[in-house]
Amino acid sequence: MKLKNNALNQAIKFALATTTAGLFISGSAIAADEQSETKVNKNVEKIAVVGTRSAPRSIGDSPVPIDIIGGEELEKSGNTDMLELLKGAVPSFNVHQNPISDAASLVRPANLRGLPSDSTLILLNGKRRHRASVIAFLGGGINDGAQGADISVIPSIALKQVEVLRDGAAAQYGSDAIAGVMNFQLKDASEGGKFEVRHGQYYEGDGDTTQISGNVGLPFTDNGFANLSFQYKTADATSRSEQRPDAAALSAAGVPEVSSLAQVWGAPEVDDDISIFGNFGLELTNDSEFYMFGNYSERDVRGGFYYRNPHTRPGVYSNDGGETLLVADLTEDMSGNCPTIAIDDNVLDNPDYISGVANNPDCFAFNETIPGGFTPNFGGNITDTSLTIGTKGMFTGGFFKGAFYDLSGTVGLNESRYFIYDTVNASLGADSPRDFSPGKYEQLEKNFNFDLSKGFDFDLAYDVNIAGGLEWHEETFTVISGDEASFTAGPLTEQGFGIGSNGFPGFKPSDAGEYTRRNYAAYVDIEAPFTEDFLMGLAVRFEDYDSFGTTTNYKVMAQYHVTEDLNVRGSVSTGFRAPTVGQANVSNVQTNLSDGVLQDSALLPPTNPIAVQLGGTELEPEESQSYTLGAVYTIGDLFLTLDYYNIEVDDRISQSEKIVLSQDDKDTLEAAGVPNAQSYAQVSFFTNDFDTTTQGIDLVANYTADMLGGSSTFSLAYNWNETEVTKFSDITGEFKVKRLEEDLPNHRATLTWAQQWESISLFTRANYYGEYQGVHVDYDATAKTADAAVTIDAEITYFLNESVSFSVGAQNLFDQDAEKLDFEDRTGIPNNNWGGQYYETSPYGINGGFYYAKATYTF
Template sequence: MKQLSLLKICTITFVFLLPIGILAQTIKGKLTDSSGLGLPYMNVVEKGNTSNGLVSDDNGNFSITVKKLPTTLVISSMGFETKSIQVTNNSFLTIVVKEDNALEEVVVVGSRNSNRTVVDTPVPVDIIDVQKLAAQNGKVEINDILQFAAPSFNATKQSGSDGADHIVPASLRGLGPDQTLVLINGKRRHQSSLVNIFGTRGRGNSGTDLNAIPASAIKRIEVLRDGASAQYGSDAIAGVINIVLKDNTDGITAGITYGAYSTNVGSGWAEETGETLWNVNGKNRLDGKNKRFDGETVKLDLNFGAKINDKGGFVNFTTEFLSKNNSLRPGFSWRKGYGSAGLDGFSFMVNSIIPLNDNTEVYAFGGRNYRDTNAYAFSRDSFDEGDNRSVPSIYPNGFTPRITSIITDSSVSTGLKHTLDNGWKVDFNNTYGINKFHYFIKDTNNASLGSASPIDFDAGGHSLSQNTTGLDFSKYYEEYAKGINFAFGLEYRTENFQILSGEEASYGLYDTNGVIITNPAIQTVATDSNGNELPGGSQGFPGYSPDNVVDRSRTNIGLYFDTEVNITDNFLINAALRYEDYSDFGNTFNYKLASRFKVNDNLSFRGSVSSGFRAPSLAQVYYNLKFTNIVAGKSVPSLLSANNSIVTKAFGIGALQEEKALNTSIGFTYKKNGFTATIDAYSIAVDDRIILTDNFTDQTILEPLNVDTAQFFANGVDTKTTGVDIVLNYATTIGADNKLNIGLIGNLNKLEIKEVHNGNLNPYTFFSGFSQAYLEAAAPDYKFGLNLGYTRKKFNANVTLTKFSEVQLQDFQWVDAPPTTKAEADALYLTATDTYNSLITTDLSLSYKFSDKISLTLGANNLFNVYPTPQFDGWTDQGGLADSVQMGSDGAYYFTRISFNL
């Protein structure tokens, strides 16, 4: 019935907007820089008629309607020369605009891109030149690039956190990974099928896998740091990240990047616990090898672009190969494999536009990412050391399992854009994406099978697919006020989440005859020589069983209206409304108001207020797993119960509902003589945030399930996040050949847990200080980055200093001995608080352009090999001497890159 309603809405909308306007002349074209890259947000105005104007789109394209020809168009933008073009016919125009030395817009740290922040928008938007950053800092993945480029973006690499080792959770303004919407070329991107479970940022969340998008395919990234649910729908509480793909048509560009981490961890990490953990020469206890470097990384990238016709059509193709070895860092005896995961990956991405005529174009983009990843789980001691998880005949000295995965991420988006004779623009589009995550557990065993156990297991996996169909209309009316833009449309989305079972031995518990136990009443669990029952399933990560299998779908339809009114030349108001109806939990209505007032050409004030929401993900509703948690070095059979199960209801956990938000922000922008500043304060209140609870131990419910503990997803807490984003930049030219750029980005942030919705359940079991600390650690108190860039002719030097705030976590003592009263919790805080001090890292890069065809970059990230403050009490959640924090735990990284332009 909903599909029929959607068809009726589309039909009525098309009939309503049949061309009824008068004939006019439409001029189309593209604005580019001297290298052929499209220039976004350039002003295009008809000379003598200043009310008839617009700005170029994300790719530099524009389409302007004039009453008659010939006429003259005036092209202008801060940081570029003003250019006048006489137009005598409606042929497609390609206009090259040169940069001006007086750069007036904010520049991203580490780049000289003049379009860093759009200072005239009513909300803060960062524009990040990915290619210049990737060439300068040697970072090969999107999360790493954004970590040091966007003021309130944080991505923390995990270790010993199962799937989170392979897909890094990232957040904006300290909110959850799933509270930031990701777009590709303005179209909604699907999320990962992974839900973060164990000791990691974003516990209980499913985010978008940004690293599945090859960096070499990206022209730029736009980060909208403001709530935008009324404009884009679910997930946009914290903001929107829009990834714009390359559209250049100037041939082939390619690059080779090589880098490696130093294994010299310094004397502060050695011998501190009374046992040999690591020595300063880089000898680790997993393979016993002396290595000066590890985590060796190689990236090969190739981009090719070509014109399709003389009307602005193009096709751009990118392919990228990435290989990274594991890094290994100090850990305790139960964590010999602490360090970052390795991977081998291959990606390709295509972006294209084919104009059919002056008013119609077809576009298509998409690609596929494949990754074979490899991370170490917690170590298992030998049987002689009292650990019956090790089969003596297979691993007489114990073993360290490897959690490997095959991750495939595919997407395709197609659409048709058409301009009606009356000036209305129509965009009909469809986007499909799917993420598959398949576990393979290696160098392990199923102890209950004894010597008959395999050592490699197919543990099953999960997938999430999403299909979005959209129909959008917009028109700019220059004759009203100082210009009014109307936009409205609808979106229909379907989603499907699946869990696939693994092979029997990966999840099975076997009896004394080697037969999987299906009837405990008549079968006896296999035991060790001491008479203790042997655990089943693959050690490191248990396989999904047929009982875990899920195949669930849902639909939703959204309707929106958006308008932007230039009341005067200096006063702008933006308003948006959106209605969404989900098949599984109901409907929601959201709004947004934003405004900008220009005091003069240099100073503007801006602000916004909006409501927001995030629908519970299918993974949060249906994910379930029986697994083995490691507490004080011992196995604890545990259950993560699906939200819709009778077990969850028995504990008093209700059905998941949407998260609800209220966003407010206020700020100002200033620009003069090469200096630009944007400062924006924000407040984000989120009610009913979905969390993963701590472990419940009610054996009256759990004993029949053969588990000791259970966890659940719940609308558990209300939070309030307040902060300030700061972006400052000064760019100048000294003499004829010297360019200097000084940039500062910063974020001050505070997250408060206002209320915990534990109902009648014990608050220290429902969401303890341990879990609250992980929620708060995703919102660090501050992060500041200072960039100094110098260019002289063919030489460029960049230095970036990044200041990370103190982070406090609660260690695993909370899990080993959970408190049940406030007095017990207060006492535990005194011993279980791990403090990681505020520290500064230094990045350096030196580049030389030998010719127009080839350039070389040498550099180091974390040049002085700074590590987080080590913890020596053995209770870290991830088993290393430090848990995962903002700056990472891999130390200094040295790299070189050769870039080609063929």
């Protein structure tokens, strides 16, 4: 929609004129636009909304570093996941594929500047985005317990641009903005559109992915727009696995029904992944407008778990490490006289088993019904909805005459219904179902904002912009119990058989509940141009939570033009991240590997008596102090920026190390009414246990030129990032500290070449990943330093005419393998003990090369 409001247009022009810095465009920002756009202007100035409370400004005039990634660049990639698209565009942004990692495989957590996913604030059209209901209980060390927003639901075709503020901004936006802010700007055209069909698969021949997406702009009366987008996607699972040695040995011994691939490491299957986004705007008067935007998204995800060996799995097949078989006496008076069965290569061949169990109706072992063991499949249905309604404009009379206002309300809901397949509730014996619904999490957030902004003449170079506002926020986390079979303690409980759906026991009615927290904030933001070359900004925010109390944070930023071509910038700020309501209240039972052995671990609220006994306390907010210092240099068609950052975070919130329970601990749990407490080997809880210092450098260089008979754009983006854990206790543990410090590569870089000819465009990107810590099955004995690597992405597009284009491309064009497992010589553990081939911490994934083709119709 083109605004008729001359005052608003003048305000935007005013903001662009307040400083005279040279243009700064990130390495991602100036990638090739569409053919038609390239012909018009290949150096379009980038305008950002994030990072300021004044009118939108050129990012070259920002005293803090901002990347702008155009929607067209996001679409020039074979990947259909927004997380992977951003990873290729922002070097300090990392995300893992998280195979076999519980709920983290449903909503993958990401890292900006080496901090967890919930340390980056996510905005949609400048408004706070709600969190996902999924808590990453197995988050690969860095994201253990993280609960961030699910940005994978946002389709690239819906986006006008993504703004990445690489600076702490809690004083401006509130909790979570310790690492930075990502603002997803939806398209707002009132005409035209695009439809796209894309299909691809991995070089290995699996992971077939099909995506159909579209965007259309429509008039909303004569003075508005309705911009609608959709995306539908399916993706097959992948496998980069080998047969486990124990499963192969069972098959060789004649044990029937052992899967030929007992455990799968790879990407999960995604079915019926649909997202619908709408963005609406309407001019009410010459000085005001109405806006509304929102989404509905839903997907089904299913992936593998760890293999349950039919000779050793505790609570199902054996409770003494595979020495003897776990046999149930089915008689009411325990008179079955069930034998003790020693386990050898194939317990099914044991005469005592044949006579005393298989042919004895009074005795039962799961080897009778599931002789080859089983591998649970974990899945979920993720539903995400949101709606924002607001009005903005300028007061034309009264005390606030000339001031701009923005009043809005937002509601967001994320629901995750969990499923687990091909498993058992062992305590139910032969009557156990094989598929369960363990329960559901819901995250509901409501947000109301009122912002004011006005320029005042204080006889400085330009008007001083003073902004302020109020915010009210409510967050509700709900736990809904699962089906009864998923949590019930069956008749075999007292004989040592495990309770609940094995691998993910259901939420009991006693676990269910609704937990709510409210907070409000008041903030002020001042930007003062003392001279034409010197701009300073100050932001202060007061926040009051009904749980832990109040917090006040500030930010001071400045920019100085040394010459016409060189300016320096910097900021100093404090910040905070409030513990989520889910982190403070959730309880769960996980099956995880500990020292290479599957064990059940109970996650308890930090105020649970057992957690308190082990060092747990009520959660407090994280606190941060950060500063940045950088420079912007422009000369001709060369744009260069260099920024240093330092972020200290105290009392970081994370899931504790899995703490081994003593017998006294188990007895206390049992006395507190926790069923099957004696089977829990470990306990964890959320805690404020450690401090970190993260520092790094972002270097961005861009160059545009006419060459090779067309238009060329070259972009280099480099990030050095280092995290040091400066304080911790045994609650965190040394191995987790090592993961926090070493799992992510310290060095990341991308080099992009975008070339446009009359009817052909080429997009190529080289991705450099420095050394990182390879870890397998979250086990310290498997860790090693993995080598640096380079991957290449490429896409070529042929424009048949102004409306139709065809593209082919590849991610990881030369099929760079992830680091191979090699810890046998160091630990005596076979490399494929759990069926894997690669360290799953690979920053570029374990699936290898992916090729694709797409057809686009633009109108």
